[in-house]
Each structure stands twice: as C-alpha cells, then as structure tokens.
Amino acid sequence: MNRREWMAGTAGVLAGVGLMGPTVVWADEGSKTQQFIGKAYDKDSGQWIYTEQHNQTFRNGKWVSGVIRYVLPTGELIAEKKLDFSADPFIPLTAMSIPRSKYAEAITEVNKDFVVMQTTENGKTESDKVNRKNPMCADSGFHAFIQANLPDLNAGKKITLAFGVVGRRSEYSFRILKTGSSQLDGKTRVELRAEPDSLLRFVVDPLTLVYELESRNLLEYNGLSNIPDVKTGKPPMVKIVYSGY
Numbered sequence: 001m002n003r004r005e006w007m008a009g010t011a012g013v014l015a016g017v018g019l020m021g022p023t024v025v026w027a028d029e030g031s032k033t034q035q036f037i038g039k040a041y042d043k044d045s046g047q048w049i050y051t052e053q054h055n056q057t058f059r060n061g062k063w064v065s066g067v068i069r070y071v072l073p074t075g076e077l078i079a080e081k082k083l084d085f086s087a088d089p090f091i092p093l094t095a096m097s098i099p100r101s102k103y104a105e106a107i108t109e110v111n112k113d114f115v116v117m118q119t120t121e122n123g124k125t126e127s128d129k130v131n132r133k134n135p136m137c138a139d140s141g142f143h144a145f146i147q148a149n150l151p152d153l154n155a156g157k158k159i160t161l162a163f164g165v166v167g168r169r170s171e172y173s174f175r176i177l178k179t180g181s182s183q184l185d186g187k188t189r190v191e192l193r194a195e196p197d198s199l200l201r202f203v204v205d206p207l208t209l210v211y212e213l214e215s216r217n218l219l220e221y222n223g224l225s226n227i228p229d230v231k232t233g234k235p236p237m238v239k240i241v242y243s244g245y
Contacts, residue, residue: 031064036242038051038242041240043222051073054067065083068080091115092139092140093110094139104119112132113131126169147211150213154181158175159176161175172196217245220242
C-alpha cells in the first residue's frame with residue numbers, strides 16, 4: 001500500500017452501494033438544524049472541484065445526526081454520507097456511497113467493546129470488528145472530538161487518540177497539536193495539525209485544520225480528499241474552505 005492509498009483510507013475526517021444505512025434522526029420539535037458548505041479546491045491547481053453540503057441536527061446542544069452531500073460545480077451529486085451519533089458522540093454510525101466508484105463504506109455497530117466497520121467495493125463487501133480504545137473517534141466524529149477539546153488544544157495541550165479509519169477497517173494512533181493562531185475580525189483562528197503518532201508520520205502527509213475558537217466552527221481543511229477525482233479516480237490533495245454557518 002502506498003502513501004496515497006493509506007491516506008485515502010484516512011480521509012473523511014470531515015461524512016451505500018448495496019448497503020443499508022443507519023437510521024438518521026431528523027429534526028423535530030425542540031431540535032436545531034445547522035447548514036453550511038465547504039468548497040474544495042485542488043491543492044495544486046486551485047481549481048474548484050466539488051462542494052460539501054452539510055446538514056447537521058442538534059438536540060439539547062448535542063450533534064445527533066446529519067447528512068453530507070458532495071456536489072460537483074455542475075450541480076451533479078457524486079456522493080452522500082449519513083451520520084448518526086446516537087451510540088457515541090465521537091464514533092457515529094455512518095453510511096457513505098460513491099456510485100461512480102462503485103464504492104461504499106459504513107460503521108454499522110458501535111458498542112463499549114468494538115466498532116464494526118464495513119466496506120463495499122466492486123460488489124464485494126468486507127466487515128471487521130475494531131477494538132475500542134480510549135479516547136477514540138472515527139469518521140466525522142474526529143471533527144466533533146476536536147470541537148470538544150478545542151480549548152485544551154488552544155492552550156497548547158497535545159492530544160493523542162485512536163482514530164478509526166473506515167476505509168481501512170482499522171484504527172491508528174493519531175496526535176493533534178496546535179501550530180499557531182491568528183486574529184480576524186476580532187475572532188481567534190486556531191491552527192492545528194493532525195498526524196499519525198507513530199513512524200507513519202514520516203511517510204504520511206499531516207492534515208492541517210483551522211478552527212474559530214469562539215464558535216468552534218471548522219474554517220479550513222488541508223489534506224487528502226475522501227472523494228476520488230471524477231477524471232483520475234484518485235483522491236486529490238485539497239483545500240476546503242467552510243462558510244455559511
């Protein structure tokens with residue numbers, strides 16, 4: 001497995017063919033929804049290549065479910081991910097499908113002992129039980145984990161955790177640390193780096209992220225996309241800029 005293949009499996013820090021997805025709890029009375037977008041640009045050319053359309057549902061201040069739609073600049077839907085945080089705040093049940101690639105992945109079970117991760121590629125489905133560790137996150141739960149720990153990260157604390165990689169049906173030790181901060185319009189922007197907490201960091205490019213401290217909103221992501229390029233079939237390196245909160 002080369003570096004890009006390994007990183008493709010880890011992408012999706014931020015969302016099936018032949019799969020039954022988890023039940024997503026939609027907004028009802030007493031719930032709150034939040035919608036925003038992330039525009040993804042090719043890191044090398046700067047070309048706008050797709051948009052993430054996020055719809056999140058909160059109940060009693062907690063993120064409980066959501067849907068992420070991945071849309072080409074032409075408006076064509078290329079992928080969709082469903083999220084359900086009813087089992088764990090940092091490890092959601094998920095179902096993501098990319099029909100063009102005949103690929104799908106999912107987290108189908110979360111309990112105190114293990115997480116079941118499933119992938120389907122070219123009609124072949126494989127599933128593995130991944131042992132729980134503490135702390136641990138997976139998929140978009142990585143974003144929720146950072147939000148929950150952002151004050152500590154901003155204060156300079158380095159956090160190590162197990163990161164469940166659905167595409168690899170496994171977990172890896174990761175570390176998150178602050179690399180800088182800046183001010184814009186009276187708001188603090190916290191710059192973070194996430195990387196393997198092992199020798200893998202010498203061969204795997206880190207993810208870099210920017211969060212607004214006050215709102216804890218994600219403003220920018222730099223790293224490998226979890227969506228393959230429609231022309232090459234390979235996930236590109238991207239810069240995603242988030243707005244519309």
